Amino acid sequence: xxxxxxxxxxxxxxxxxxxxxxxxxxxxxxxxxxxxxxxxxxxxxxxxxxxxxxxxxxxxxxxxxxxxxxxxxxxxxxxxxxxxxxxxxxxxxxxxxxxxxxxxxxxxxxxxxxxxxxxxxxxxxxx
Numbered sequence: 001x002x003x004x005x006x007x008x009x010x011x012x013x014x015x016x017x018x019x020x021x022x023x024x025x026x027x028x029x030x031x032x033x034x035x036x037x038x039x040x041x042x043x044x045x046x047x048x049x050x051x052x053x054x055x056x057x058x059x060x061x062x063x064x065x066x067x068x069x070x071x072x073x074x075x076x077x078x079x080x081x082x083x084x085x086x087x088x089x090x091x092x093x094x095x096x097x098x099x100x101x102x103x104x105x106x107x108x109x110x111x112x113x114x115x116x117x118x119x120x121x122x123x124x125x126x127x
Contacts, residue, residue: 050062050079050086050089051063052088052089054092054093055093058100058104060072073111076112079112080112086113088111088115090104090108092120
C-alpha cells in the first residue's frame, strides 16, 4: 500500500506567497545588477581619482564612457573646483603610440588636476 505524497504547494495562498517571494528576490537581484556597475564607477571619484582611459586611436573614455577632448577639459576644471585634491589617472591601452600619448600627457599636466600614469600590465608602448 503506497502512501499519498504530501503536496507542499497545495494551498493557493502558500503558492502565491512563494511566487511573490521569488519575484521579489529576482527583482532585487536585477536591481543589484543594474546598480553595481554605477557603484564601481563612482568609487574612484569618492577616492578623488578621475580615471581616463586612452584607446589605441586616441579615443578618450572617462570611466569607460566616451568623452570628447573639449568636454574633458571642462569636466576636469569642474572636478578640480568641486573636489579639491582630486587627481587624474591616465590609463593607456597597450597599443597606444607613446609619442602621441606623451603629447596628450603634456597637455593634461598643465591642466587643473595632478596627473598620474598607470601603464597597463604587460603592455608595451610603441613609439
